[in-house]
Amino acid sequence: MSVMETSASGTATPPWLTDLRARASETYEALGWPTQRVEDWRYTRLPERKDARGPGAAGAPELGAIPAAGANRAVLVNGRYRPDLSTLVDLPSAVQIGGLADVLRHDPDLVELYIGRLARLPNMPMTALNTSNLTDGIFVRVPAEYDLEQPLHLVSLGHGDDAAAQHPRILVVLEEGASARIVEHHTGSGSYFTNAISEFDLADGARLEHVKLQLEAPAATHVAGNYLGLGPEAQYEGFVLQTGGTVGRNEVHAYLGSSESDFTLNGVYLAAGRQVLDNTTRVQHAAPSSRSRQTFKGVLNAGARGVFQGKVLVERDAQQTDAHQLSRAVLLSSGAEVDAKPELEIYADDVRCSHGATAGELDEAALFYLESRGIPPTTARHMLVEGFLGETVDEISIEPAKDLIRAEIRSWLEANVDKKSRDPA
Amino acid sequence: MAADTQTIEQVQALGDQYKYGFVTDIDVDLAPKGLNENIVRLISEKKQEPAWLLEWRLRAYRHWLKMPEPKWAKVEFPPLDYQDAYYYAAPKLTEAPKSLDEIDPKLLETYEKLGIPLKEQEVLAGVAVDAVFDSVSVATTYKAKLEQMGIIFCSISEAVQTHPELVRKYLGSVVPYSDNKHATLNSAVFTDGSFVYIPEGVRCPVELSTYFRINQENTGQFERTLIIADRGAYVSYLEGCTAPMRDEHQLHAAVVELVALDDAEIKYSTVQNWYPGDEEGRGGIYNFVTKRGACRGRNSKISWTQVETGSAITWKYPSCILQGDNSVGEFYSVAITNNRQQADTGTKMIHIGKNTTSRIIAKGIAAGRSDSTYRGLVRMQRGAQGARNYTQCDSLLIGDKCGAHTVPYIECGNPTAQVEHEATTSRISDDQLFYCLQRGLSSEDAVSLIVNGFCREVLQTLPMEFAVEAQKLVGISLEGSVG
Numbered sequence: 017m018s019v020m021e022t023s024a025s026g027t028a029t030p031p032w033l034t035d036l037r038a039r040a041s042e043t044y045e046a047l048g049w050p051t052q053r054v055e056d057w058r059y060t061r062l063p064e065r066k067d068a069r070g071p072g073a074a075g076a077p078e079l080g081a082i083p084a085a086g087a088n089r090a091v092l093v094n095g096r097y098r099p100d101l102s103t104l105v106d107l108p109s110a111v112q113i114g115g116l117a118d119v120l121r122h123d124p125d126l127v128e129l130y131i132g133r134l135a136r137l138p139n140m141p142m143t144a145l146n147t148s149n150l151t152d153g154i155f156v157r158v159p160a161e162y163d164l165e166q167p168l169h170l171v172s173l174g175h176g177d178d179a180a181a182q183h184p185r186i187l188v189v190l191e192e193g194a195s196a197r198i199v200e201h202h203t204g205s206g207s208y209f210t211n212a213i214s215e216f217d218l219a220d221g222a223r224l225e226h227v228k229l230q231l232e233a234p235a236a237t238h239v240a241g242n243y244l245g246l247g248p249e250a251q252y253e254g255f256v257l258q259t260g261g262t263v264g265r266n267e268v269h270a271y272l273g274s275s276e277s278d279f280t281l282n283g284v285y286l287a288a289g290r291q292v293l294d295n296t297t298r299v300q301h302a303a304p305s306s307r308s309r310q311t312f313k314g315v316l317n318a319g320a321r322g323v324f325q326g327k328v329l330v331e332r333d334a335q336q337t338d339a340h341q342l343s344r345a346v347l348l349s350s351g352a353e354v355d356a357k358p359e360l361e362i363y364a365d366d367v368r369c370s371h372g373a374t375a376g377e378l379d380e381a382a383l384f385y386l387e388s389r390g391i392p393p394t395t396a397r398h399m400l401v402e403g404f405l406g407e408t409v410d411e412i413s414i415e416p417a418k419d420l421i422r423a424e425i426r427s428w429l430e431a432n433v434d435k436k437s438r439d440p441a
Numbered sequence: 442m443a444a445d446t447q448t449i450e451q452v453q454a455l456g457d458q459y460k461y462g463f464v465t466d467i468d469v470d471l472a473p474k475g476l477n478e479n480i481v482r483l484i485s486e487k488k489q490e491p492a493w494l495l496e497w498r499l500r501a502y503r504h505w506l507k508m509p510e511p512k513w514a515k516v517e518f519p520p521l522d523y524q525d526a527y528y529y530a531a532p533k534l535t536e537a538p539k540s541l542d543e544i545d546p547k548l549l550e551t552y553e554k555l556g557i558p559l560k561e562q563e564v565l566a567g568v569a570v571d572a573v574f575d576s577v578s579v580a581t582t583y584k585a586k587l588e589q590m591g592i593i594f595c596s597i598s599e600a601v602q603t604h605p606e607l608v609r610k611y612l613g614s615v616v617p618y619s620d621n622k623h624a625t626l627n628s629a630v631f632t633d634g635s636f637v638y639i640p641e642g643v644r645c646p647v648e649l650s651t652y653f654r655i656n657q658e659n660t661g662q663f664e665r666t667l668i669i670a671d672r673g674a675y676v677s678y679l680e681g682c683t684a685p686m687r688d689e690h691q692l693h694a695a696v697v698e699l700v701a702l703d704d705a706e707i708k709y710s711t712v713q714n715w716y717p718g719d720e721e722g723r724g725g726i727y728n729f730v731t732k733r734g735a736c737r738g739r740n741s742k743i744s745w746t747q748v749e750t751g752s753a754i755t756w757k758y759p760s761c762i763l764q765g766d767n768s769v770g771e772f773y774s775v776a777i778t779n780n781r782q783q784a785d786t787g788t789k790m791i792h793i794g795k796n797t798t799s800r801i802i803a804k805g806i807a808a809g810r811s812d813s814t815y816r817g818l819v820r821m822q823r824g825a826q827g828a829r830n831y832t833q834c835d836s837l838l839i840g841d842k843c844g845a846h847t848v849p850y851i852e853c854g855n856p857t858a859q860v861e862h863e864a865t866t867s868r869i870s871d872d873q874l875f876y877c878l879q880r881g882l883s884s885e886d887a888v889s890l891i892v893n894g895f896c897r898e899v900l901q902t903l904p905m906e907f908a909v910e911a912q913k914l915v916g917i918s919l920e921g922s923v924g
Contacts, residue, residue: 055513332841347856350823358862360847365838365868373862375821375853 030124033150040137040147047141056139059323059355060265060294063237065181065209083423085199085227085416086167088113090154093173094208095182097152111164116153116185127155130189134215134243134271143241146183146213153185158194160219167197167414172212174204174236186214190222192247197225199417203260207235210261215243218250220274225253227417231424232260241267246306248274255412256283257421258293259428265294265323272299272306272334282408283312286425287320287352288432294323297341301334308338313408314345315401316352317432327359328369335364341371346378346404348397348433378404398429472529478502481629484529488598488632491605494612501618501628508622514785515814515846516754518727521692528630528663583647593638594649597665600636607638611669615698615735615762623694623756624731627663631696634665639674639705648904650679664695670705672738677708679907693752695730703738703765708746710903711759712911714918715751720780725753732759733789736768736797744771745788746902748911750918753782758816760789763797763828770799773899775911777892777918778811778843787817787848792825792858801832804896807843808922814846821858828858836866837895839888839922889916 049064050057090113091101097115104113112119120127137144158164172184190196200214210232218224232238238261244252258264270279285293299308314322324343345354358371378400386396405425412418472483481502485495510520587594593604600608618628639645670676680697693715699707709732718725728751734743745759761770772788790799799819807813815834836845847864869891877887893900893912900908900915 335841345853347853350856352856353852353854355853356849356851356862358847358849358851358864360836360864360866361844362836362838362846362866363844365841365843367838367866367868369866371847371862371864373849373851374860375851376859377856 030120030128032128033120033124036132037148037150040144040150043137044141044144044148047139047144050141056296056325059321059325059357060263060292062239062265063263065178065237082171082201082203083420084169085201085414085420086169086197088166089169089171090114090156091171091173092152092154092184094175094180095149095152095172095184097154106166108162110159110162112155112157113168114155116155116187117151119155126157127187130215130217131187132215134217134245134269135213135241140241142211142239143213146185146211146241149183150185153187155187156196156198157189158191158196160191161193163194164196167199167416169199169201171201171203172210174202174206174208174210174232176206176208178207180206180208182208182210184210184212186212188214188216188224190216190218190224192219193221194219195223197414199227199229199414201229201231202238202240203229203231203233204236205233207233208237210236210238210240212238212240213243214240216245216252218244218246218252220247221249222247223251225413226255227412227414227421228254228256228266229417229420229424230256230258230260230264230266232264234260234262236261238264238266240265241269244268244270244279246270246272246274246277246279249276249278250274251278252280253413254281255417255421256281256285256295257424258283258285258295259287259424261293262290263292263294265296268297270297270299270308271302272308273302275303275305277303277306279306279308281308281310282411283310284405284408284421284425285312285314285322286428286432287314287322288317288428289319291320292323293320294325296323296325298327298329299339301328301330301337301339303334305336306334306338308340310341311408312343313405314343314354315405316345316347316354318349318351320352322354324354324356324358324373326357326371327361328371330360330362330364330367330369332363335366337364337367337369339367339369343371343373344404345375346401347375348378394434397433401429401433402426472527474527475524476526476528476630480528484630484632487529488601490601493609494601497613497618498629501625502630504619505622505625505629508625511622514756514816515812515848516756516783516785518754521727523626526692529632586646590643590646591640592643592645593636595636597631597634597636597667600667604636604638607669608636608667611667611698611700613698615700615733616696616731620731623729624696627665627694627696627731631663631665634667634695636666637668637676637678639670639676641671642673643671644674645676648677648679662693664693666695666697668698668707668709669700670702670707670741672702673704674702675706677904678710679904680709680711681713691724692727693729695732697730697732697759699734699743701734701736701738701741701743701768704740705738706742706744707734708744709734709759710907711745711747711749712903712907712914713747713749713751713755714914716753717751717780717782718753725782726751727754728752728757729754730757732757733762734760734770735762736765736770736794738768739765739794740767741765742769742771744769744773744902746773746899747775747786748900748903748914749774749776749784749786750914752784755782755784755786757786758788760791761799762791762793763799764793765797766794767796768794769797772799772801772803773902774803775806775896775899775915776804776813776815777806777915778808778813779918779922780809780811782809782811784812785814785816787815789818790820790830792819792821792828792830794828795824795826796828797825798829799831801830801834802898803832803834804899805834805836805845806839806892806895806919807836807845808839808919810842812844812846814848815864816848818850818852819860819862820850820852821855821860823854825855825858828855830858830860832860832862834862834864835895836864837892838866838868839919885916885920888919888922892916892919
């Protein structure tokens with residue numbers, strides 16, 4: 017905890033928060049920086065930035081360059097909420113969107129109800145590190161039965177050099193029967209380190225569409241934990257795009273603790289150069305009749321590495337669980353690598369659970385076919401990759417986010433896939 | 442009551458009988474309890490081993506002291522007390538039953554259910570073989586035939602004396618002494634096991650099995666097996682048997698090494714049905730085995746088939762290192778757990794050479810309060826151009842107190858390599874069961890039929906006689922788990 021944080025608010029920190037930070041700090045100190053000796057981190061080496069605890073200098077972020085993915089936008093710069101950069105229009109007073117520090121000042125009891133309830137600390141050093149730095153972030157609450165139709169664009173900007181670390185925190189609460197569409201967008205400039213935590217609490221029958229964009233600066237490092245709690249008959253439809261940063265790791269922890277909940281998560285990752293992009297998911301079915309679906313697709317160019325670790329846990333009482341998971345990766349050239357660890361841990365017998373994983377190159381026969389029809393090799397490769405990713409991207413229901421993702425894929429292909437990348441070095 | 446519990450009791454009862462049968466005043470060559478360098482030296486000395494082997498054992502022992510217990514497997518058991526065990530006992534002179542008439546009829550009933558031939562029953566029940574059953578002559582006939590073809594098939598201790606150059610060249614070349622805690626312990630204190638060498642171009646005409654090995658002693662808890670198939674050779678090796686095995690040792694840490702040179706093929710089949718403990722899992726055998734095959738040569742092939750039904754804890758990952766171009770690795774497995782049994786088993790396929798292929802079919806069946814885990818690694822090294830893998834893992838849960846888990850690790854470092862992995866978990870559907878019952882099958886027969894269908898792909902890769910017994914074993918292992 018830095019000195020600056022406590023003095024910034026000017027008002028007294030509620031005792032529960034002081035206590036929470038202290039516990040988080042202790043947990044982090046006990047667990048230490050994750051290394052590859054820890055099973056959960058065996059495939060991803062997280063460059064050590066443990067000394068970089070302070071936020072970078074708040075420069076002048078160029079918001080103009082960030083395409084809008086919704087009418088309403090809330091912005092964090094280095095983890096601090098910036099009302100001056102945020103635009104929130106046409107919102108009924110019952111919908112709460114704003115800075116977490118602000119809510120902590122005016123209504124700390126409300127935050128206490130939700131924060132850290134899903135993002136538990138044990139065994140999670142990075143979550144603990146984020147929580148020990150908890151001062152600000154974005155808070156969203158949608159009241160019961162309200163449908164927040166307009167997509168909400170939450171932007172987290174990072175800025176700074178190797179010594180800069182930011183711990184953005186997002187807390188979203190959907191009350192009974194509420195629904196929302198949220199685009200969580202991480203980007204920035206420099207070689208900063210992001211350690212983001214987002215918590216999404218979905219009450220009975222709530223519905224959330226969520227797109228997470230990991231488009232960090234090329235030299236940045238991104239680690240994030242998305243924690244989800246689904247109430248009875250709650251629905252979550254998520255999508256993750258990762259293509260930024262030198263090392264990027266997105267964790268999704270979903271707790272399906274009530275019956276009839278429905279969880280869908282798809283993802284695309286595009287890695288080139290010396291990038292390591294890691295998608296780690298953990299779906300815990302703890303009540304009967306819940307359903308989960310996951311599909312992750314990766315495209316990897318020379319030197320890059322993709323990681324998929326997906327665990328589906330079905331507890332004793334979670335009968336009639338229906339869980340499916342699929343990881344597919346395309347290796348465009350030699351030197352690329354993908355490591356997948358799809359895991360099933362099942363303690364109930366009346367369940368339908370399956371997973372699949374594949375890895376390989378683009379179909380030579382399909383390439384030949386396209387070329388034989390007069391399509392230039394580079395275009396043919398672009399078409400095949402777009403086709404491979406297309407079926408997953410098409411399912412995104414937030415239109416502006418879908419367009420943005422398609423554009424990202426296209427520009428990544430332009431930059432990374434040409435005729436040459438086909439020939440093994 | 443589950444059938445295997447019955448058999449357990451029978452075996453236990455039998456064990457008691459044996460206790461009274463021991464002749465106590467005969468000098469039994471037994472090293473003191475505990476493990477230290479002197480014990481390792483003693484074992485080596487008793488076996489009159491050359492200096493290099495003693496050195497190797499000692500290196501393993503010293504390394505073992507520094508190794509932590511492996512904790513990654515999904516099995517739970519109290520810490521092992523290595524000092525509370527015997528590591529060397531010369532073959533005991535015991536008063537064995539003279540004929541099957543002296544054996545508990547209940548045990549014989551189990552053998553009958555399995556359809557084990559009479560002579561074999563005698564061996565399994567521990568009847569003094571030489572006295573009643575002329576296995577020696579059968580085995581000798583085989584041995585003479587094999588010797589004619591240049592095939593070496595003997596105990597590893599014998600091989601150390603008669604073919605030291607082969608043993609020295611290959612021992613530890615697939616599973617190095619520093620491999621893992623259990624394999625390292627085995628390297629330090631192994632006392633027996635099999636040695637097979639098939640010379641160039643020879644196709645072994647019979648299925649080799651420890652059963653035919655002369656001087657068959659108690660195989661011991663630290664078994665070491667080394668099989669070498671020279672260029673173009675072929676051998677099929679059978680380990681274990683379907684009948685419940687009686688054994689006093691709790692910890693079994695065996696090591697099996699296979700080496701296949703150019704165009705050679707080794708087929709290794711295991712049926713394991715050791716004492717799984719009582720219903721609460723007390724007293725069962727810990728089966729911590731390291732099995733690995735190296736496809737060193739071009740076009741070589743190693744195929745593992747295992748049917749695992751016994752032991753309290755199974756910790757076993759028969760693996761293939763596919764080094765030679767175009768080499769093939771196969772792993773077919775059925776793992777059945779009941780009561781409190783825990784099985785963490787799977788394979789590793791390491792693709793190094795070009796156009797190497799591997800196929801993994803694993804079937805896990807969990808019943809009672811047991812846990813069954815498939816844990817496997819498929820690794821495509823950077824140079825594994827055009828390599829292929831196909832993996833299928835299916836789990837079947839019987840009852841709502843058991844657990845079935847799948848933990849595959851898939852690492853692909855070559856774009857021309859293709860990896861496919863599929864896994865499913867389900868239970869015996871009510872429809873299937875209802876259909877069988879309304880056709881007049883008992884619920885136990887129905888479960889046996891359905892589970893056998895579920896395992897079919899694996900069971901049919903077993904050698905004929907083995908397959909028939911294994912099918913019956915599948916049914917027997919699950920008796921009492923439904924209804």
